[in-house]
Amino acid sequence: MEQKEIELLQLLEKHGRLGTDMIASMLDLTVTEVEEMIEKLERESAILGYSTLINWAKVLERESVTAMIEVKVTPTRGKGFDQVAERIYRFPEVKALYLMSGGYDLSITLEGQTMMEISRFVSDKLSTLDSVVSTVTHFVLKQYKHDGVIFDDNDDQDRRMMVTP
Numbered sequence: 001m002e003q004k005e006i007e008l009l010q011l012l013e014k015h016g017r018l019g020t021d022m023i024a025s026m027l028d029l030t031v032t033e034v035e036e037m038i039e040k041l042e043r044e045s046a047i048l049g050y051s052t053l054i055n056w057a058k059v060l061e062r063e064s065v066t067a068m069i070e071v072k073v074t075p076t077r078g079k080g081f082d083q084v085a086e087r088i089y090r091f092p093e094v095k096a097l098y099l100m101s102g103g104y105d106l107s108i109t110l111e112g113q114t115m116m117e118i119s120r121f122v123s124d125k126l127s128t129l130d131s132v133v134s135t136v137t138h139f140v141l142k143q144y145k146h147d148g149v150i151f152d153d154n155d156d157q158d159r160r161m162m163v164t165p
Helices: 004-016 020-027 031-043 082-089 117-125
Strands: 065-074 095-098 105-112 132-139
Touching: 004 020, 004 031, 020 031, 031 065, 065 117, 082 095, 082 105, 117 132
Parallel strands: none
Antiparallel strands: 065 105, 065 132, 095 105
């Protein structure tokens, strides 16, 4: 991959709303070159999609629950963990799935409306899969940072200790 492509990807990752004219200026390229580069990177699946990071707690009145689930599985002969992972990531509730080293095999990030909804997913869908040996569910209590973005950063507050004479 060319250096300019890497620079373009880094810009898009951090500043997805930049226009192609601004990107072209920043990378010392023409708008056409940037557009062609983006199209190429999309075709090659280097760019998989575009998303916006939203603090839903600020805009929704309804509650939502995020859970991180540790899963121990028995890998499938000849397919390893891939076949098990594919069955799990096809569930629409699953937001992220990772193969892990350490004490468990897969890490799942799941979103739902209630803790009961998450619980039902684990008991009715996840734990019933033949290859799932065990699960441990952790509920997110507060989100501080995601994808490098700090949530509810109160930089305007003076954190210095007050000193009086």
